[in-house]
Amino acid sequence: MKKLFTLSIAVLLLMGIFLTGCTTNSVTSTEKKEGGEQKKGTDYPIRQIELVVPFAAGGGVDLAARSVADYLSKEWGQPIVVTNKPGGGGIIGAQYALKEAKPDGYTVLANNVSTTTMYEAGTANPVITNKENKFAARIAAGTPAYAVKADAEWDTFEEFSEWVKKNPEKLTWASVGPAGFSSFVAAQWFESLGVDFNKTQMVSSEGTSDSAAKLAGGHVVLAIHTVGELAPLVEAGKIKLLAVQSPERSPLFPDVPTTEEAGLEGLTIKWWTGLSFPADTPDEIIQKWEQAVEKMEKDETFLQQLEKIKLDPAYLNSADFTKEVEMETNALIKLAEDTGIRK
Template sequence: MEKHVTIDRRQFAFGSLSAAGAMALPSAAFAQEYPARPVTLIIPWVAGGPTDIVVRAFAEAAQKHLGQPIIADNKAGGGGSVGPALMAATAKPDGYTISQMPDAVYRVKIMQKTTYDSQSDFSYIIAVSGYAFGVTVPMDSPFKTWDDVVTFAKANPGKVTYGSTGTGGTLHIGMERIQKHSGIKLTHVPFKGSAEVNVAAAGGHVMLGASGSSAKPLADAGKLRFIQIWTSKRLAMLPNVP
């Protein structure tokens, strides 16, 4: 494979439309030889989480073919919206700053004023991955099922705390919908990524963790226990979790 790739603006725009998804790049005309220097990859989560691991793997594979380093830069916060917002505000539209784009980027403008337009200010180049989400508890938690949570929460409104990857993120919105469906009130504790959520839940700093497959290593180690998964069918890797 050639060491360098040549991408003109028209080709890139077509590629972004046909592969719209999670990785975003400011729109700009590319030089004939790209990249001619290192590329910065913004990861809008704390290090060690599932997205961080997946995106870093993409970067490691890509830089071998591009012939230039791809430098990961974790900019966590805002349910994953801080990193892309930083890119929109500070990066030149030259292709040398890219960012993973979580779906919170599209929701945040509904909740507050933003300095960027998620549809017009970025060019999308590839879909990275999807996730399986669910709810965890510490191993010594008295909650054995979601029904246990509902029963306690109805008797103690607001007493049950849960951690998520940030306000407005998929896990936060998911938990809000579940609360409404179950007729309960929980207290949200936002973190900067699933790695922080998992550690907080395992340590009992929150009573529930809204997380996903990233929590499985701690579950396998006997630190966490899944009590529900947000899928239409049970997962093969968690066959006993409803």
């Protein structure tokens, strides 16, 4: 009996150890699973990221994207490679980043007013909509400016506007597409002048660098881009600015009047660039970018870089950025319908 009792105790002890081990293994497995999920979110990124710029190199979106890539590559310790995919007014690159890429956070789009609000507003059947973007953060903003060739006959924006009113069919101007940034700025200006948008002639370009080159070469009469994008050719004496579209004069060219000073009110369209991902991208990845960009826009070195490329910091978090895009789209749809841009 004594031996049986001892054996029974031993069996019970072994069972206890076994059950304890199972419980421990079960908890450990759960903890590993939970830890693994947490690790997945906190360890991102663990490899190279592709930052897609849907325009040619040298423009505002490209320069801003390269500044972001430089900062975050150092911040995260992973390479961020900028890839330029111009064409279709920015839509070819947007399709690649939002539809063809995996929603895993390793392909990000440097979006822009042209590829989001303006494209959706100006296109009856868009192949990319705002809903296919998961907006992470807005990065920077820029002031629109109206430029003509340096030896053009007009010295003021008032003179130029009067010429356009009388000769709309002679006006050629560059834009990445019918619903591009330049197109909407021009449309709002034409509307204020009482000029039929469709009587003027748009010349397609692949981006700012191409537009500015066409202007300097005399292939178009007008180019509308941000002050910073046009500044190099202004400083080189190839083109001249007639007006900037902002509440105040640009500190870069304080002698250039605003459109309002030139007697035109209600010209409100602005330029911006930001970051977005495919719609199914996990929220924790969006939050990681949102937080990183917020920190970045307080960094003195990054701010100096923005100043160097002549852009203004304009951070918006994911929620505010998304809301701003929705409001802007609604306003631009009305302009597009009123002026005939939307087709």
